[in-house]
Amino acid sequence: MLVACLSGCQPAGETRFQGYVEGEPVLVAAQQNGQLTSLAVQRGDAIQTGMPLFSQDQAVEAASVSQAKAQLAQTQAQLSNLATGKRPPEIAAIEAQLKDAEARRKLSVEQLARQQALVAKGFVSAESLDQVRTQLARDQAGVAQMRAQLATARLPGRADERAGAQAQVSASQAALEQSTIKLEQKSQRAPVSGQVQDIFYRAGEWAAAGQPVVSLLPAENIKVRFFVPETRLGALRAGQTVGIHCDGCEAPVPAVIRFISASAEYTPPVLYSEKNRHRLVYLVEAWPQPKDAARLHPGQPVGVSLNVSGQ
Known part of the structure; x- marks a missing residue:
């Protein structure tokens, strides 16, 4: 208020105005609840983007990542199993059963031929021939059944089963990504380059989610x-x-004006008359280039001239 009042009392022809330097800090907060295990910076440190700032206890998040990886491996194995059909030993067992059925059918064919010859010569009855024909039909049906089982064993799982397994894999991958993000959030890095202005928590203290630490x-x-x-x-x-x-x-x-207030600020109680207008003051904000800003410090009183050279 004192600065504003003094500015308001400046003569109308004055070209240098009073002001001060101000900084807009970037507050880096904890994104998860947890105890601070390390603090990599101190007040006044100059840091670059990406440098580590602080870390929190990660035991729970690390365990969640391990669990998510195991669940993903399980669902991927289930999907792979549905895509390849039965295991080779199971297929080999069915193939052996098929060979046995084919051998029985071959024997039935030979027996039928012999029985037909015997019936033609009148050595056996027609009833015996019917029994052999019935056995051959059974053996042929057995061969067809084993061939169908072998073809089914080589097929992958049904489309609906494979789609369900693929959905489980996708869900497991999403769970792993979520757990990984939570683990990464326990370690914060500098989002911008600059100077450490303040530290609000120390190693060993509990920082809640959303609370600024640096x-x-x-x-x-x-x-x-x-x-x-x-x-x-x-x-x-x-x-x-x-x-x-x-x-x-x-x-x-040098600094560039970015903002000019539309209303008077911190003005003394004066009448809005032409005689007293010079007592009204307006806030103006000017921004120097980053390379020049290093010469200024927040809270520092300064003078501002409309002529950049100051002449």
């Missing part, structure tokens, strides 16, 4: 907020470049 400040999130009197507001526009002056800075830091 605060990062990227250079591109550093901005300057300054206040302009109503009499100079018309000289500003979004996209305009201004100069930031700070103690110890050898040259002004």
Whole structure:
């Protein structure tokens, strides 16, 4: 309020305005409940994107991943079993039974031929011939049955069974992916490059899901907020470049205006008259380039001039 009031009391012709540096931190939170087992950064560290920040206890999530892998292997084996038919030893047993049935049929054929010759010579009755013919029919039916069983044994499972098994495999894969994601969420890495501004939990403490653990400040999130009197507001526009002056800075830091408030802020109780308009101040935000933002620090008081060179 003091900064705003002082800005409001500046003469109308003043080209340098008072303000301060502000940062918009990135809060990296725990995505799962758990105890912090490691903290890889300290306050003030400069880090790059992808560097590890902290980890939580992973025992439960690791066990879930192992369980999901075992379930996936089981469903894949079941699908493979339905796709290949019966096992080779089972097929070999059916083939042996088929050979036995074919041998019995061959014997019945030979017996029928002999009985027909004997009946023709009148040595045996026609009833004996009928019995042999009946036995041959049985043996032929046995051969047909074993051939059908062998063909069925070589076929894969029914289409509905295979579709159900494939659905189980897909469900197991999804469960494994979900468990893997939860395991990965127990270790957080830096989403952006910047400086560690603050740490809210230490190793050994319990961090709930959604609670920030580390605060990062990227250079591109550093901005300057300054206040302009109503009499100079018309000289500003979004996209305009201004100069930031700070103690110890050898040259002004260029920054681009991105935001101009549509209403007066922190104004003293004044009458809205032409005589007192210069006391109204408006908030303006300007953003320096990331390479220049390293020269500024959040909370630092600065001066802002409309002339980038500061002349």
